[in-house]
Amino acid sequence: MSSNQLDKKSEAWxxxxxxxxxxxxxxxxxxxFFDQRLWQADIAGSLAHAEMLCHQGIISPDDRSxxxxxMAQITEDIEAGRFEWKLDLEDVHLNIEARLxxxxxxxxxxxxxxxxxxxQVATDVRLWLRGEIDTLLPLLKAMQTALVDVADKNVDTILxxxxxxxxxxxxxxxxxxLAYVEMFARDADRLADVRKRxxxxxxxxxxxxxxxxxxxRERVARTLGFDGVCQNSLDAVSDRDFALEFSAFAAIAMxxxxxxxxxxxxxxxxxxxxxxxxxxxxxxxxxxxxxRNPDVxxxxxxxxGRVVGHLMGLITLMKGQPLTYNKDNQExxxxxxxxxxxxxxxxxxMAEMVAGILVKPEAMERAALKGYATATDLADYLVKKGLPFxxxxxxxxxxxxxxIGQGVDLxxxxxxxxxGFNATISDDVFEVLTLRGSLNAxxxxxGTAPAQVRTQIARHRGRLG
Ligand code: ARG
Numbered sequence: 001m002s003s004n005q006l007d008k009k010s011e012a013w014x015x016x017x018x019x020x021x022x023x024x025x026x027x028x029x030x031x032x033f034f035d036q037r038l039w040q041a042d043i044a045g046s047l048a049h050a051e052m053l054c055h056q057g058i059i060s061p062d063d064r065s066x067x068x069x070x071m072a073q074i075t076e077d078i079e080a081g082r083f084e085w086k087l088d089l090e091d092v093h094l095n096i097e098a099r100l101x102x103x104x105x106x107x108x109x110x111x112x113x114x115x116x117x118x119x120q121v122a123t124d125v126r127l128w129l130r131g132e133i134d135t136l137l138p139l140l141k142a143m144q145t146a147l148v149d150v151a152d153k154n155v156d157t158i159l160x161x162x163x164x165x166x167x168x169x170x171x172x173x174x175x176x177x178l179a180y181v182e183m184f185a186r187d188a189d190r191l192a193d194v195r196k197r198x199x200x201x202x203x204x205x206x207x208x209x210x211x212x213x214x215x216x217r218e219r220v221a222r223t224l225g226f227d228g229v230c231q232n233s234l235d236a237v238s239d240r241d242f243a244l245e246f247s248a249f250a251a252i253a254m255x256x257x258x259x260x261x262x263x264x265x266x267x268x269x270x271x272x273x274x275x276x277x278x279x280x281x282x283x284x285x286x287x288x289x290x291x292r293n294p295d296v297x298x299x300x301x302x303x304x305g306r307v308v309g310h311l312m313g314l315i316t317l318m319k320g321q322p323l324t325y326n327k328d329n330q331e332x333x334x335x336x337x338x339x340x341x342x343x344x345x346x347x348x349x350m351a352e353m354v355a356g357i358l359v360k361p362e363a364m365e366r367a368a369l370k371g372y373a374t375a376t377d378l379a380d381y382l383v384k385k386g387l388p389f390x391x392x393x394x395x396x397x398x399x400x401x402x403x404i405g406q407g408v409d410l411x412x413x414x415x416x417x418x419x420g421f422n423a424t425i426s427d428d429v430f431e432v433l434t435l436r437g438s439l440n441a442x443x444x445x446x447g448t449a450p451a452q453v454r455t456q457i458a459r460h461r462g463r464l465g
Contacts, residue, residue: 031330032085035092037337039078041127042092043071045120046100048223049203050111052216059110066107070100091330092124093117114213115206118237118325122202125332127224129246132340133195139347140188140253141464144181146355148460151177155450155457157361158435159274160368167371170435173364175448178456180260185463187253194249198242201226205233208324238324240314240332247311250339251304257346258304261297264357268294272367276358281349296353300346307342310335368435369409372400377438378410378429385424395421409433 021029047068054064074096077083089095094117101108151174161171201224204210204217210233217229230236267274277294285291313335317328375396382392399421403410410418411433418425431437443449 026087026090029090029327030087031091031333032087032089032095034337035121035330035333036085036095038092038121038124038128038333039096041124041131042096042120043075044127044224045123045203046096046111047071048220049115051223052219053110053113053213055219056214056216058113058213058215059107063107063110066104067100067111070104070108073103074099091117091121093120114211114215115203116208116237118207119202119205119233121329122205122237123224125240125336126198126200126202126226126242129198129243129336129340130195130225132344133191133198133246136340136344136347137188137191139344139351140184140191143347143351143354144184144188144460145464146351147177147181147184148457148464150354150357150359151175151181151453152457154359154361155453157359157364158368158439159364160371160373161448167368167373169376170368170373170438171448172439172450172453173359173361174453174457178453178460180256181460183256183259184253185460187249187256190249190252191246194242194245196227197245199225199227200242201229202236205230205236208234208237234324238321238326238329240318240329243332243336244311244314244318247307247314247336247339250343251308251311253343254304254307254346257350258301260350260354261301264297264353265294265301268297273363274360274367276360277353278356278358281353281356296349300350303342303346307339310339365435372403372410374410374433374435374438375400377432377441380441381429381432382422382424385422387422387424 050059050064050067053059054061074083077099083095083099085095086098089098097108097111100111154173154177157173158170159173159176160167161169161176201217201221203220204215221227221229264275264277266272268277277297279292281294281296282292283295285293314332317331321328378399379389379392379396382395383389387395399410399413399418402417402421403413406413411430415425415427415429418429432441440449440451443451445452
């Protein structure tokens with residue numbers, strides 16, 4: 001490197017190159033306009049590296065303090081929006097290093113000793129992602145808490161439970177909401193597990209083979225809060241499976257959100273009328289004055305598409321890549337950034353929206369009374385009277401057919417009529433045919449009986465704190 005100032009990236013590698021890059025190639029290969037987002041991780045990684053180089057006697061204490069002084073200045077400039085990012089310097093790493101050298105001279109040029117951008121970028125992405133995971137975990141918790149809060153007020157609210165989108169059996173609305181709590185709890189578990197594998201330090205792998213300098217990688221790991229050090233230099237610089245795993249977690253979480261969003265949309269429509277969403281989450285129509293559209297829920301549902309798409313993009317990016325680092329990996333950033341942004345905003349907005357839903361218990365209950373939701377209870381009643389279940393099932397099918405013909409619910413059939421289907425039926429059947437009787441009967445672990453649902457709410461409260 002001849003000049004003291006690294007302002008053309010070609011100068012960062014060598015005099016070997018005899019012609020400059022075209023503007024198109026520069027733009028095509030540069031990542032600085034998106035990877036500048038990694039600046040804090042990049043500076044933290046460099047400071048930890050410099051501290052270790054100094055501790056190991058590889059650079060002098062003077063060089064180390066010059067590097068720290070320069071990085072403090074750069075931090076200030078970036079935060080104040082004064083830092084001049086240069087396309088010519090390709091990426092965040094070269095931009096920061098060049099500016100450091102401009103500020104502190106030779107000490108800046110010594111920072112890259114025993115390091116390559118290959119282990120540097122892998123370290124930066126892991127550091128950055130770990131920080132994002134640590135903001136996502138509380139958001140997943142907040143989402144669960146919002147659902148548990150609404151559930152708490154709706155243990156005795158009865159909703160028709162659906163299978164095949166047909167009325168199946170009555171369930172507690174709280175029970176229904178707690179199903180989503182289970183999903184988000186598993187998402188949080190998955191994320192905590194992913195964090196362990198994200199939090200391993202690549203730095204020290206250098207370009208691919210390790211380095212001849214006596215680095216103390218464990219020391220850098222401790223400084224940066226990594227749980228451990230990547231044990232194979234080739235793997236350290238090349239694999240991005242930590243990003244794939246994160247992306248798979250995010251895709252699953254967004255799919256869970258999309259299911260909830262879809263139900264909110266359905267429940268708010270006039271045909272259901274089970275809930276209302278606050279005006280601040282809805283928009284009107286430019287032509288139909290009566291419309292209030294659940295745009296936020298629809299977008300949450302729609303945005304699951306891009307996050308699933310990013311998983312496909314990332315996994316395809318990795319497929320077939322030979323060891324070790326390949327430039328393909330520069331393409332990991334935009335999908336990863338967008339995945340984090342989309343999931344974070346969606347979790348925030350959905351938790352807020354769920355906390356504010358207006359529940360309409362009468363409409364839910366009215367809907368549960370349509371569709372013979374307690375037919376299974378009548379069959380169970382007959383089983384308790386001694387009938388084999390398959391016979392009871394058949395008998396009730398006849399009773400339902402008759403009730404449909406009369407246009408009434410099973411509970412509205414006279415006792416004598418019911419006895420016509422099976423003589424063991426007595427007037428205690430009417431308790432069984434009520435929605436509440438049906439709920440109370442499902443008093444099995446994980447069932448919808450209010451007693452069970454209350455136990456689950458207490459368990460979640462204890463877990464969520
Ligand atoms: N901008 C690059 C990336 O994101 C940094 C690593 C480049 N390394 C290299 N040898 N070209 O992957």
